[in-house]
Amino acid sequence: MNENLERGPIVIVGSGPGGLCAAIGAAQGGADVILLEKQAHTGGMLHIANGELSGAGTKRQRERGIDDDPVRHYDDVVRISHGRINHELAWMSVSRQGETVDWLDENHFDFDPTCPALAHGHEIYSIPRTYWGQDHAISILRILKKQLSLLVEAGRVRIWLHSDVRELLTDENGRVRGVRVSRDGKLEEEVAASVVILATGGYDANPELRNQFLPENCASTLIGCLNHATGDGLLMARKLGAAVSSDGIFLPVMGMIPDWSRPGHAVDYNDAFIELAPAYRLPREIWVNQNGKRFVREDTPNPELRERALIQQPDVTCHVIFDQKAIDTSTVPLIRNPSGTWTQERFVAACKTSPWITRAATLAELAEELVIDPAALIETVSEYNRAVDTGVDKDFGRLILPDRIETGPFYAMTSVATSVLSRDGVLVDTDLAVVDQEGRSIPGLYAVGEVLGNNVFAGDNFVGGMSITPAMTLGRLLGSKLAVALNPVQ
Ligand SMILES: Cc1cc2nc3c(=O)[nH]c(=O)nc-3n(C[C@H](O)[C@H](O)[C@H](O)COP(=O)(O)OP(=O)(O)OC[C@H]3O[C@@H](n4cnc5c(N)ncnc54)[C@H](O)[C@@H]3O)c2cc1C
Incomplete structure (x- = not known):
């Protein structure tokens, strides 16, 4: 001192x-x-x-x-x-x-x-x-x-x-x-x-201030923290002439679920998030953007790769698309929380009732619910199924290709980049x-x-x-x- x-x-x-x-x-x-x-x-x-x-x-x-x-x-x-x-x-x-x-x-x-x-x-x-x-x-x-x-x-x-x-x-x-x-x-x-x-x-938790620091295309990023984080210290210090960094860096957390009861916020991380790390859960699904297109290999062991890919997508949004067979054959729930209260049984039940999960009899209907072009989603799933059949994902190099996505009903869980x-x-x-x-x-x-x-x-x-x-x-x-x-x- x-x-x-x-x-x-x-x-x-x-x-x-x-x-x-x-x-x-x-x-x-x-x-x-x-x-x-x-x-x-x-x-x-x-x-x-x-x-x-x-x-x-x-x-x-x-x-x-x-x-x-x-x-x-x-x-x-x-x-x-x-x-x-x-x-x-x-x-x-x-x-x-x-x-x-x-x-x-x-x-x-x-x-x-x-x-x-x-x-x-x-x-x-x-x-x-x-x-x-x-x-x-x-x-x-x-x-x-x-x-x-x-x-x-x-x-x-x-x-x-x-x-x-x-x-x-x-x-x-x-x-x-x-x-x-x-x-x-x-x-x-x-x-x-x-x-x-x-x-x-x-x-x-202060979108106005947060968006001053975030890249422009990331404005729809969800808030994943508690309400107290309003930048008070930064604002008070800045008023006294303090220097503030502005590195233009942003990396979101991926896998958090929009909270429909609190627009702009994610579901509390302690309640639920989508487990995406292949070390904890092997993917049986594909991830598509709002255009119905895949954007990264879903089995990447590199979290940064998927997080960087996500912020390039429209509305920084990703839909996790899976079918009934993925639910029936998986032993690990797609949803997780730190206290481990999500079992596969609870997840199977949630697929029928949860507001976070979209369900439809056909892929076309699922796409409509998600406001995605049905033809684009059907084409993406067909491409993925070809990769499963041939064992080669020529677009993204995914190695874990367990099953075709073809057994209805079809499901989607939407995740939005979260700060x-x-x-x-x-x-x-x-x-x-x-x-x-x-x-x-x-x-x-x-x-x-x-x-x-x-x-x-x-x-x-x-x-x-x-x-x-x-x-x-x-x-x-x-x-x-x-x-x-x-x-x-x-
Ligand atoms: C879901 C989630 C998971 C995370 N997991 C991890 C993790 O595993 N490991 C890790 O390293 N980090 C993690 N983090 C980040 C980590 O929790 C925070 O970076 C850390 O708590 C910051 O500590 P802090 O004391 O600076 O601020 P905070 O913990 O945010 O505390 C700031 C306090 O200041 C108070 N305050 C603010 N303004 C005023 C004011 N004007 N007057 C009086 N009081 C005020 C607030 O009410 C609050 O109590 C996570 C964050 C989230 C949201």
């Missing part, structure tokens, strides 16, 4: 993994912390996230004979992100992420017994170093809440719920001195701070101090977590665990460094 801090509370805005860990780090370091959260509860996106973490050189890896270290983790992050990360910040996090996993371990984290594992939802690491709890991200939240409650009891942390921060307050020198907050939806009040940490998460993570965010230096357009730090203002934009840690791809783990790791680091700067050992 290169600034002289005056005494006073550290005000942290937002209580997701970034804010909670910053509060824990700061309070354990002896600082007085006020944690402001606009919702009725702490936890942020941990309430729905899959909760995958990554870290190398952990106790749990050693116990299982897995040889790993942060350098190899970092090399994998660079490979998967195509080198488009912020190298200094990514290394700062990756080199400490094993410690974060060990810290959870020391605090009795209920690891899923299969961890550390290779997780196939995104491009896989070269070594098993992904971890999650038995209750996914809720397992993380449980530990963080417990740690925080000890600090609340010790009088080091005050948590203000229903406290919506609206503005950053500065003094005559432009130094951030506090925040203006609306508590319980009532009159706004000022809260003075020695420093303010923005841990407000991303902007993906779950904000790619851009406020720029910070290696102290995590927010910087202006000239790269100068804005005194008194720091940021951690998804408000930085996930590009910092994942470049133009998804990298396993590289959002929650950096938020936690750098949150704790930032909190403890600020505590030292505020209370230097005499």
